[in-house]
Amino acid sequence: MAETSPVSTQNPPSHLPTIFPYNSSFDSIAAFDDEIPTIDYQLLFSHDPEQHSKALDELARVCEDYGFFYLVNHGIPESVIERALEGISEFFNLTDEEKREYEMKDSTDRIRWGLGFSPGDHQTVQREYLKVLPHPNFQGPSKPPGFSEALEKYYKRDREVTLNLARAVSKTLGYEESYLEKVFELENGTDVSAMNVYPPWFESSTPIGLPAHFDAGYLVSLVQNVNGGLQALHKGKWINVNMPPNSIFINNGDHLEILTNGKYKSPKHRVILNNKVRRISLPTVHGPSLDKFVIPAAEFVDEFHPPAYRGMTYKDALEANGYHVVDGKSCMAQIRL
Numbered sequence: 001m002a003e004t005s006p007v008s009t010q011n012p013p014s015h016l017p018t019i020f021p022y023n024s025s026f027d028s029i030a031a032f033d034d035e036i037p038t039i040d041y042q043l044l045f046s047h048d049p050e051q052h053s054k055a056l057d058e059l060a061r062v063c064e065d066y067g068f069f070y071l072v073n074h075g076i077p078e079s080v081i082e083r084a085l086e087g088i089s090e091f092f093n094l095t096d097e098e099k100r101e102y103e104m105k106d107s108t109d110r111i112r113w114g115l116g117f118s119p120g121d122h123q124t125v126q127r128e129y130l131k132v133l134p135h136p137n138f139q140g141p142s143k144p145p146g147f148s149e150a151l152e153k154y155y156k157r158d159r160e161v162t163l164n165l166a167r168a169v170s171k172t173l174g175y176e177e178s179y180l181e182k183v184f185e186l187e188n189g190t191d192v193s194a195m196n197v198y199p200p201w202f203e204s205s206t207p208i209g210l211p212a213h214f215d216a217g218y219l220v221s222l223v224q225n226v227n228g229g230l231q232a233l234h235k236g237k238w239i240n241v242n243m244p245p246n247s248i249f250i251n252n253g254d255h256l257e258i259l260t261n262g263k264y265k266s267p268k269h270r271v272i273l274n275n276k277v278r279r280i281s282l283p284t285v286h287g288p289s290l291d292k293f294v295i296p297a298a299e300f301v302d303e304f305h306p307p308a309y310r311g312m313t314y315k316d317a318l319e320a321n322g323y324h325v326v327d328g329k330s331c332m333a334q335i336r337l
């Protein structure tokens with residue numbers, strides 16, 4: 001098990017830039033390089049019954065134990081992901097004046113550009129973002145040329161993979177493959193995507209890209225241009241996300257946790273700035289239909305497992321903290337009983 005010691009009092013952890021003299025506040029942002037499980041997408045749908053059932057067993061273990069994993073062999077061409085990431089980079093290179101066209105003006109806006117995590121925190125949180133709703137009825141920004149088309153191609157493939165993954169997850173829960181599709185009414189599912197760009201740390205006054213948080217939805221898929229920044233919490237320990245080439249990072253969302261009454265938990269995660277380069281990430285929160293009232297399913301409740309979450313429509317869960325649906329933020333604090 002490779003480790004980046006997070007508690008040395010002599011030297012900064014090795015992934016930190018040497019131009020920063022060691023400071024004990026680094027301890028709070030350091031993480032370990034423990035291995036994160038890898039799931040092979042093709043094996044989940046293998047026609048060899050033994051391979052298929054072994055792959056589902058592994059997915060069940062990983063969803064329950066970690067709540068996040070690397071998905072390989074997903075079949076989305078590398079060029080589709082690269083083109084989407086290039087388009088994002090080009091969008092963020094537009095002038096502030098051009099980007100401000102997408103600042104929120106109206107609560108019905110389906111595209112939103114902004115800075116920080118929550119309003120007013122851009123001094124302490126170094127993120128610039130562009131949010132869209134890939135499903136239903138994707139609408140992308142009109143500039144730069146070709147960007148919206150590149151995103152649409154990626155979102156189409158990403159949604160196919162995620163829906164198939166939801167079928168495999170349904171089986172790991174002991175139900176037929178359409179279980180999650182039916183309970184979450186996924187034909188009308190609302191997907192929220194955040195395109196994020198973080199400056200390199202040496203250009204920033206703070207190392208924080210995004211503070212620790214949870215994601216809404218049932219599954220979240222993420223691709224990025226470079227490793228080094230995203231960290232996920234596993235059994236009280238922060239782990240660096242180091243994605244293998246051409247993989248997708250998947251994590252359980254809050255609404256899978258609520259439905260399964262805490263069996264498949266949504267992991268806490270955060271972003272620390274990359275110490276060398278500008279980092280771009282593209283996470284997509286795949287969610288139930290907005291009107292779906294999500295509560296722990298009867299199948300996961302018994303006298304030893306009383307309901308641990310209150311019910312709420314997906315729309316209310318996204319808006320409970322005064323956010324709009326496009327923000328894709330959930331409100332587990334209000335939902336946990």
Ligand SMILES: O=C(O)CCC(=O)C(=O)O
Binds near residue numbers: 210215229230271
């Ligand atoms: O940028 C990342 O790696 C993660 C972003 C994230 O967690 C989010 O947008 O909710």
Ligand SMILES: [Fe+2]
Binds near residue numbers: 213214215269
């Ligand atoms: Fe997140």
